[in-house]
Amino acid sequence: MKTLTSASSNLNVRSIDPLPTPAAVLAELPVSSEVAASIRRSREEIRAVLNGVDDRLLVIVGPCSIHDPDAGIEYARMLADAAQMHREDLLVVMRAYFEKPRTTVGWKGLINDPHLDGSHDIAAGLRTARRFLQEVAALGLPLGTEFLEPISPQYIADLISWGAIGARTTESQIHRQLSSGLSMPVGFKNGTDGGVRVALDACAAAGAPQTFLGVDEGGRAALVSTTGNPDTHLILRGGSDGPNYSPAHIAHASAALAAAGQNQCLIVDASHANSGKDHRRQADVARELADAISGSGTIAGVMLESFLVEGAQKLDVTAGGRLAYGQSVTDACMGWGVTASVLGDLARGSRRRRQGGVS
Numbered sequence: 001m002k003t004l005t006s007a008s009s010n011l012n013v014r015s016i017d018p019l020p021t022p023a024a025v026l027a028e029l030p031v032s033s034e035v036a037a038s039i040r041r042s043r044e045e046i047r048a049v050l051n052g053v054d055d056r057l058l059v060i061v062g063p064c065s066i067h068d069p070d071a072g073i074e075y076a077r078m079l080a081d082a083a084q085m086h087r088e089d090l091l092v093v094m095r096a097y098f099e100k101p102r103t104t105v106g107w108k109g110l111i112n113d114p115h116l117d118g119s120h121d122i123a124a125g126l127r128t129a130r131r132f133l134q135e136v137a138a139l140g141l142p143l144g145t146e147f148l149e150p151i152s153p154q155y156i157a158d159l160i161s162w163g164a165i166g167a168r169t170t171e172s173q174i175h176r177q178l179s180s181g182l183s184m185p186v187g188f189k190n191g192t193d194g195g196v197r198v199a200l201d202a203c204a205a206a207g208a209p210q211t212f213l214g215v216d217e218g219g220r221a222a223l224v225s226t227t228g229n230p231d232t233h234l235i236l237r238g239g240s241d242g243p244n245y246s247p248a249h250i251a252h253a254s255a256a257l258a259a260a261g262q263n264q265c266l267i268v269d270a271s272h273a274n275s276g277k278d279h280r281r282q283a284d285v286a287r288e289l290a291d292a293i294s295g296s297g298t299i300a301g302v303m304l305e306s307f308l309v310e311g312a313q314k315l316d317v318t319a320g321g322r323l324a325y326g327q328s329v330t331d332a333c334m335g336w337g338v339t340a341s342v343l344g345d346l347a348r349g350s351r352r353r354r355q356g357g358v359s
């Protein structure tokens with residue numbers, strides 16, 4: 001369906017089709033009171049880690065993107081066991097990314113194109129994402145995601161314990177406004193050029209009350225007024241000028257946060273420009289961080305890209321064809337074996353920090 005509101009509008013629009021409302025999808029796929037309580041609890045735990053009240057290390061780990069819910073669930077079960085094993089030292093959150101920001105063009109994630117064939121069945125994508133989150137949340141594993149489209153949070157945010165705004169959108173006013181109203185802690189990545197200032201500005205903007213155009217649960221355009229998000233924080237992911245996880249980079253970022261009157265605790269992404277997008281290098285970066293955290297009170301968390309099978313495969317939505325099971329179709333990931341060993345190293349680093357009494 002496409003409606004022309006005037007002879008001069010929608011000239012480049014092929015179609016506009018209504019989607020089910022957030023309220024309809026939430027009613028179809030509700031959250032039990034037990035799961036809702038466990039999500040609220042995990043948000044509090046993440047807050048406590050970010051504020052230095054809980055001395056564990058936050059680890060946000062999982063596939064670069066979820067493209068096959070079955071493989072994602074198999075991964076989640078293994079991660080839930082590992083999270084349980086390391087619960088004294090690590091607070092593990094599963095990366096469940098359904099929306100991919102692209103440098104130019106490419107598959108934009110399971111919500112945008114759930115059949116991976118360019119058919120863009122977003123109604124199915126929203127339901128598939130929500131069903132996946134329900135299933136993982138029922139395992140007791142907290143979930144993290146990148147919020148990219150400003151409308152999709154209405155469909156899934158109640159199931160998310162930690163949110164990220166990506167390097168390509170940290171400077172966007174729309175994403176800062178959105179974050180100011182989200183109910184969970186939200187981390188802002190430094191820019192793709194390595195600039196940390198945009199993320200500090202983002203934390204300040206998202207921490208402030210905002211009024212903007214949004215949608216309500218009924219899918220209607222709405223005036224949204226927020227209180228500001230008290231739990232914004234910085235994520236260092238490296239940039240075009242190289243990695244930014246060295247002790248000097250971390251001290252510099254932490255001082256900039258303090259000067260801006262913001263929380264000095266930050267998260268380091270071991271992937272992306274911090275590992276030159278090389279999944280083998282990512283494990284080395286994570287191990288360097290495991291050593292570094294024992295002497296640093298400011299590294300509150302680490303991000304890892306990991307899936308069942310290491311590496312990545314090419315997805316061509318126009319060509320079809322079979323995909324290897326459990327391997328990323330976006331950025332290359334560490335495989336499960338290496339991930340399990342890296343989690344052990346991070347747990348040991350977290351324990352050493354506690355024993356050394358680093359504050």
Ligand SMILES: O=C[C@H](O)[C@H](O)COP(=O)(O)O
Nearest residue numbers: 100101102103104106330331
């Ligand atoms: O993490 C994912 C990617 O790095 C990001 O979405 C950009 O991907 P692209 O450069 O392949 O488009």
Ligand SMILES: C=C(OP(=O)(O)O)C(=O)O
Nearest residue numbers: 064166167168189237272
């Ligand atoms: C896109 C991502 O990261 P960045 O914004 O750092 O490129 C991601 O984590 O999937």
